[in-house]
Amino acid sequence: MRILVTGSTGHLGSALLNQLKGSKNEVKITSRKKPKGIEHFEWIYSDLFSGEGLEEAAKDVDVIIHSATSPNKHSKVVEVTGFNVFLKRAQHIKHFIYPSIVGIDKIPIKYYKHKLEAEILLKNSSIPHTIVRSTQFHHFIDDLFLSRAVLNRYFVPGNFKCQSVDVNEFANHLLGIVDKGPQGKIEDFGGPDIGTLKEMADLKIKINNENNKVLSISLPGKLFKAFSNGENTNFSRKMGRITFEGYLRSKIT
Numbered sequence: 191m192r193i194l195v196t197g198s199t200g201h202l203g204s205a206l207l208n209q210l211k212g213s214k215n216e217v218k219i220t221s222r223k224k225p226k227g228i229e230h231f232e233w234i235y236s237d238l239f240s241g242e243g244l245e246e247a248a249k250d251v252d253v254i255i256h257s258a259t260s261p262n263k264h265s266k267v268v269e270v271t272g273f274n275v276f277l278k279r280a281q282h283i284k285h286f287i288y289p290s291i292v293g294i295d296k297i298p299i300k301y302y303k304h305k306l307e308a309e310i311l312l313k314n315s316s317i318p319h320t321i322v323r324s325t326q327f328h329h330f331i332d333d334l335f336l337s338r339a340v341l342n343r344y345f346v347p348g349n350f351k352c353q354s355v356d357v358n359e360f361a362n363h364l365l366g367i368v369d370k371g372p373q374g375k376i377e378d379f380g381g382p383d384i385g386t387l388k389e390m391a392d393l394k395i396k397i398n399n400e401n402n403k404v405l406s407i408s409l410p411g412k413l414f415k416a417f418s419n420g421e422n423t424n425f426s427r428k429m430g431r432i433t434f435e436g437y438l439r440s441k442i443t
Contacts, residue, residue: 193215270307290321
């Protein structure tokens with residue numbers, strides 16, 4: 191089987207490539223920048239923003255795992271417009287696997303709205319596919335909210351609920367879907383624990399023996415309410431095994 195992994199320089203793309211080394215499948219990767227250490231794979235330049243290279247990337251492959259994403263820059267173009275162009279270049283694909291995010295239909299963020307639009311585009315296409323949503327990755331929570339203390343404090347929207355998951359576990363889950371064939375939209379893949387950002391910040395302070403404190407802030411509006419209500423979590427789908435604590439401890443060993 192010939193597999194294409196898009197977004198091969200991102201966190202999820204890199205995790206997929208690490209697990210595909212030595213695979214019996216023929217693996218092709220595509221991204222705007224050429225990753226390092228890819229002697230195992232064929233790399234094709236492509237750009238969802240301009241559309242360049244998309245046809246060549248999708249050529250002669252059976253399965254696409256679409257890990258390419260752009261949450262901060264040109265989100266609408268990359269996630270929706272460019273994705274739609276990509277789908278038109280991938281009509282021959284036997285299985286298109288689309289990793290998505292838990293809560294994109296309930297949380298008012300533009301990026302989430304664009305991910306939802308992409309899901310709909312794929313559903314309405316004639317391409318056999320599987321859509322699977324995951325909760326946020328451990329590194330995302332750490333980098334976004336807990337990467338740097340200011341005045342010896344982590345300022346976090348403390349009531350935000352999270353169910354973070356290990357990116358490598360989710361990558362492994364995606365690769366397991368390859369052999370199962372197209373399934374449409376399947377159940378979510380969530381982390382093993384649900385907690386608040388304040389609890390996660392306290393945990394980081396404890397594990398790292400920091401002198402920092404946590405200042406929990408409350409924000410108005412629908413966005414804060416959605417995260418406080420845990421719309422980004424799925425209690426019944428605690429699939430991952432590596433906890434946020436385990437992730438933090440792995441960084442200091």
